[in-house]
Amino acid sequence: MQxxxxxxxxxxxxxxPRALILGEDVGRLxxxxxxxxxxxxxxxxxxxxxxxxxxxxxLGMSVGLAMAGFHPIPEVQxxxxxxxxxxxxxxxxxxxxxxxxxxxxxxxxLRVPSFGGIRAxxxxxxSLEALFAHVPGLKVVSPSNPHEAxxxxxxxxxxxxxxxxxxxxxxxxxxxxxxxxDGGSPLGSKVVRSGKHVTLIAWGAMVARCLQVAELAxxxxxxxxxxxxxWLKPIDAAGLAxxxxxxxxxVVVHEAPLTSGLGAEVxxxxxxxxxxxxxxxxxxxxxxDVPYPSGDLEDEYIPNIDRILFGxxxxxxxxxx
Amino acid sequence: MVPxxxxxxxxxxxxxxxxxxxxxxxxxxxxxxxAWQRQGIIPGYAPELGQEAAQVGSAFAMDTSRDxxxxxxxxxxxxxxxGVDMVQYMATHQASWHGGLYDPVTTRLAPIQAVVxxxxxxxxxxxxxxxxAAQADATQADATAETAPxxxxxxxxxxxxxxxxxxxxxxxxxxxxxxxxxxxxQGDVHxxxxxxxxxxxxxxxxxxxxxxxISLPTEAQVAGGRVAARAAGYGMKSLTVDGNDVxxxxxxxxxxxxxxxxxxxxxxxxxxxxRRGPHSTSDDPGRYRTLDEERRDAGADPVALLxxxxxxxxxxxxxxxxAAQADALAAADTVRDGVQALRPRPGSEMFEFVFAESTQQxxxxxxxxxxxxxxx
Ligand SMILES: Cc1ncc(C[n+]2csc(CCOP(=O)(O)OP(=O)(O)O)c2C)c(N)n1
Numbered sequence: 001m002q003x004x005x006x007x008x009x010x011x012x013x014x015x016x017p018r019a020l021i022l023g024e025d026v027g028r029l030x031x032x033x034x035x036x037x038x039x040x041x042x043x044x045x046x047x048x049x050x051x052x053x054x055x056x057x058x059l060g061m062s063v064g065l066a067m068a069g070f071h072p073i074p075e076v077q078x079x080x081x082x083x084x085x086x087x088x089x090x091x092x093x094x095x096x097x098x099x100x101x102x103x104x105x106x107x108x109x110l111r112v113p114s115f116g117g118i119r120a121x122x123x124x125x126x127s128l129e130a131l132f133a134h135v136p137g138l139k140v141v142s143p144s145n146p147h148e149a150x151x152x153x154x155x156x157x158x159x160x161x162x163x164x165x166x167x168x169x170x171x172x173x174x175x176x177x178x179x180x181x182d183g184g185s186p187l188g189s190k191v192v193r194s195g196k197h198v199t200l201i202a203w204g205a206m207v208a209r210c211l212q213v214a215e216l217a218x219x220x221x222x223x224x225x226x227x228x229x230x231w232l233k234p235i236d237a238a239g240l241a242x243x244x245x246x247x248x249x250x251v252v253v254h255e256a257p258l259t260s261g262l263g264a265e266v267x268x269x270x271x272x273x274x275x276x277x278x279x280x281x282x283x284x285x286x287x288x289d290v291p292y293p294s295g296d297l298e299d300e301y302i303p304n305i306d307r308i309l310f311g312x313x314x315x316x317x318x319x320x321x
Numbered sequence: 322m323v324p325x326x327x328x329x330x331x332x333x334x335x336x337x338x339x340x341x342x343x344x345x346x347x348x349x350x351x352x353x354x355x356a357w358q359r360q361g362i363i364p365g366y367a368p369e370l371g372q373e374a375a376q377v378g379s380a381f382a383m384d385t386s387r388d389x390x391x392x393x394x395x396x397x398x399x400x401x402x403x404g405v406d407m408v409q410y411m412a413t414h415q416a417s418w419h420g421g422l423y424d425p426v427t428t429r430l431a432p433i434q435a436v437v438x439x440x441x442x443x444x445x446x447x448x449x450x451x452x453x454a455a456q457a458d459a460t461q462a463d464a465t466a467e468t469a470p471x472x473x474x475x476x477x478x479x480x481x482x483x484x485x486x487x488x489x490x491x492x493x494x495x496x497x498x499x500x501x502x503x504x505x506x507q508g509d510v511h512x513x514x515x516x517x518x519x520x521x522x523x524x525x526x527x528x529x530x531x532x533x534x535i536s537l538p539t540e541a542q543v544a545g546g547r548v549a550a551r552a553a554g555y556g557m558k559s560l561t562v563d564g565n566d567v568x569x570x571x572x573x574x575x576x577x578x579x580x581x582x583x584x585x586x587x588x589x590x591x592x593x594x595x596r597r598g599p600h601s602t603s604d605d606p607g608r609y610r611t612l613d614e615e616r617r618d619a620g621a622d623p624v625a626l627l628x629x630x631x632x633x634x635x636x637x638x639x640x641x642x643x644a645a646q647a648d649a650l651a652a653a654d655t656v657r658d659g660v661q662a663l664r665p666r667p668g669s670e671m672f673e674f675v676f677a678e679s680t681q682q683x684x685x686x687x688x689x690x691x692x693x694x695x696x697x
Pocket of ligand 1: 395435436437500501502503504505531533534535596600
């Protein structure tokens with residue numbers, strides 16, 4: 001995925017002279033995850049800018065650069081350090097187009113290495129999707145593999161609106177092919193495995209885990225469909241409903257805490273659209289309502305294969321009344 | 322006060338008269354807006370009584386063909402000086418639209434900003450963008466001079482060497498960003514000053530130290546007492562001016578702009594003003610200071626001060642002053658009529674400007690709203 005992201009960024013920078021990368025250590029170092037590796041040598045220190053260590057500064061400056069006609073691609077080093085930038089993201093980036101009645105669009109793609117799974121210290125692994133998806137004026141997307149990473153980043157960076165691009169950091173080292181675009185809606189979700197008994201809905205790193213679960217379930221004769229949601233705002237409600245209408249059962253899986261998480265939104269959308277056909281309430285298999293735990297407890301927190309299998313079992317065995 | 326260098330010329334009689342007309346217009350419109358709030362024409366307003374010279378003087382120094390201004394919620398005088406349509410500006414105070422109905426791109430005035438310190442970083446980003454654009458232009462000019470670039474080759478800027486000679490001959494476009502002594506406590510303002518100084522961005526940080534951040538006086542807000550003193554810590558030049566003296570403000574801003582345009586980096590101006598009267602039309606200054614204190618601390622009235630200067634220098638007579646006053650009153654009446662004629666924006670606009678590329682969800686929500694509400 002790292003190579004796919006570098007390739008996407010390189011092409012974006014080549015094709016769009018107004019694209020700029022900025023953030024902490026993105027230049028000489030190539031980013032702490034090396035996602036901007038080699039880009040400063042190639043495009044110069046003005047287009048790949050090492051900023052001082054201040055997240056609000058990076059995002060506020062991106063707003064001003066966008067006002068000046070540039071297409072900033074800021075990076076926040078780790079998800080937990082997006083919090084200091086939340087004011088600029090929420091009160092400025094997300095609203096400038098609105099406030100200015102469309103005269104100051106904000107073509108800003110914020111890359112955030114996201115989610116856990118790498119046993120990092122506090123704030124180096126969090127799941128902020130619900131926070132950002134709730135904010136009017138922001139779009140949120142998360143790729144699940146190198147192919148998606150390449151295409152979604154290129155698509156996001158060509159948008160005239162702010163996109164929060166959540167890179168699953170546990171998947172950075174995953175190898176995989178980048179195929180040509182498949183012609184489907186770039187805003188859609190994707191069925192990445194077909195099945196008829198239950199739909200597993202996931203994004204980011206959880207997609208790969210759900211695919212593993214589907215393999216295991218298949219041994220017991222349960223055919224699991226896996227839907228990669230991709231866009232967390234706007235959610236592809238039609239694609240979601242189409243899959244669940246076929247399987248009549250849904251389990252949504254995410255790393256973020258349960259309460260007010262995006263799983264609740266997914267469950268509501270499925271219920272609105274598939275109430276008549278659903279055979280069981282939508283299940284949620286998520287992180288717990290606790291701060292993202294330290295590395296040692298991460299495996300207890302992040303939905304694991306067993307917990308997802310239990311979720312599937314609950315929807316399969318659900319009996320009315 | 323730190324004196325302005327003698328390299329900045331004194332203002333001409335014509336400039337002084339134009340400034341007086343602007344100051345008077347701002348004074349009258351400001352007083353009128355407070356009255357409109359009392360009459361129920363607008364729900365609220367942030368007065369600037371006593372800050373007219375700081376705002377008019379700084380904006381007067383700007384080149385609106387290329388510079389860009391980043392205001393707070395209290396910069397009516399700046400807006401008026403830039404020639405922004407005052408009805409469209411007042412639409413924010415009339416609760417018609419956040420940020421104003423005017424076009425920020427053509428007026429060079431960013432939307433009105435309610436978040437204290439929020440726009441200061443935008444100024445830095447915008448200003449840095451001007452530097453980048455100038456460098457890209459220079460590189461392109463060089464390239465065309467030597468060998469024409471291959472067809473379709475993207476214009477890429479070469480790395481900056483950070484030297485001041487990166488500025489074009491005419492100088493860089495500059496950003497002017499306003500904030501108060503209260504806002505100077507915000508982290509964003511410190512991040513902005515540091516970023517700007519590190520990047521040598523052509524920004525003028527314009528602090529209106531009006532003595533108060535709602536009820537908190539500067540001494541309880543700004544450790545060390547002066548915002549300008551902080552500039553030194555960022556390796557940035559600063560100027561402190563008498564914010565009641567419009568000529569001093571114009572000259573200080575011109576000096577700061579020349580510095581920034583030449584590529585030498587940002588400058589901080591602290592204009593010492595006094596916010597006479599309430600912070601906003603819902604404020605009660607009697608709870609934190611007495612009228613006597615206000616009279617004692619406020620200093621010279623900026624409008625009266627310029628009138629004296631004009632009369633003493635012979636650049637204007639009392640007929641001119643009377644005419645300016647009459648025109649200002651008439652202009653304020655015209656704005657009032659315009660504000661009263663403003664109707665709520667069509668509800669559909671609520672959905673229109675959220676994104677440049679809207680979403681299915683918003684389209685669905687807009688049509689549900691249309692069906693279920695009586696508005697159109
Ligand atoms: C981030 C933020 N916090 C609080 C407020 C509420 N508020 C509005 S104005 C103000 C005082 C600002 O003082 P100063 O920056 O000195 O500007 P002044 O109003 O005196 O012009 C406060 C606390 C706000 N608008 N934004």
